[in-house]
Amino acid sequence: MSRAQRLLALLQLLRQHRFPVRGEQLAEQLGVSLRTLYRDIRTLQAQGARIEGEAGLGYLLRPGFMLPPLMFSPEELEALALGARWVNERGDSHLAAAAQSALGKIGAVLPQPLHYVMEHSGLRIGPSEAHKSDDDVIYQLRLAIRQEQRIDIVYCDLKNQHSTRTLWPLALGYFDQTQLLAAWCELRQDFRHFRTDRIATLTRLPGRFPKRREHLLQAWRKSLFDTETPPGSKPTGRN
Structure with a gap:
């Protein structure tokens, strides 16, 4: 590995960490001595990389330093x-x-x-037998998730019964047979999952839901594994 490649690799490693990472760990991953690592960090700092920290405490790359776009393996x-x-x-x-x-x-x-x-990569995707969802429904769902918007949907269940729901959409899962929406359901006052191919209509509502999506996602993940969590406990307001 050339020195230029090593400097880019060091930047990539730092970008993967949200919290300070110790120099020993970085040096081990790069296969260099700690002395060489410290020298490389000083070089990157001199070139404008916002690397904060010091020996013994760890290093953190602050946002704002762009990597050259060509260095892909x-x-x-x-x-x-x-x-x-x-x-x-x-x-x-x-x-x-x-x-x-x-x-x-x-x-x-x-x-x-x-x-x-x-x-000309030889890696290919096989045919899918997934139930086809309405193209615009998926698009609107992605926008609502990104913008943390409440939505109204008309949903058709497996018994072909229609119901109207107001949801806080959290995540969209792509499975072999279908796409699945994870959301907080205002009607059930709990997390629910909806097959996107059974969403008949979807309307995005003005404003954002009253809690940040990352906090709702944490509660949703916890609800999947924590059987002691009382069903229907409503999330608190937005932080």
Whole structure:
């Protein structure tokens, strides 16, 4: 590994951590001595990287320092190509277009050998037997999740009974047979899951739901495994 590659690898490692990481750990992952690591950190700091910390306490890369876009390994490019192909087959048309656009931007600045690796990757996505969801419903769900908006839906259950629900959409899971929405249901006062192919209509409501989505996601995950949590306990207000 050249020194330039090692500096980029060090930046990548630092970007993966939200909290300070010890120099010994970084040096071990890079396969260099602690002395070399400290020298590399000083070099990156001199080049403008906002790396905070010191020996013995750990280091943290603050946001705002952009990595050069060309430094992808062949495995990383194959992963990107495979992921984009999966999205193209399984995602809604807006997401599929975004995946192709992202690959196009990356491919436009790659050197020819790496562009060939990504363009002609032999990793493919097989056919899907998933129940097809309405393209606009998935698109609107993604927007509502991103913007933390409440939604009204008309839902058809397995008995073909229709009901109207007001939901706080939290996450959208892509499974082999269907997509599944995880949400807080105002009617049931609890977390519920809804097959997206059974959502007849969807309307995004103005305003945001009264608690941050990351906090709701934590409570949702806890509800999946904590049987002692009383059902129907309502989340508290937005922090």
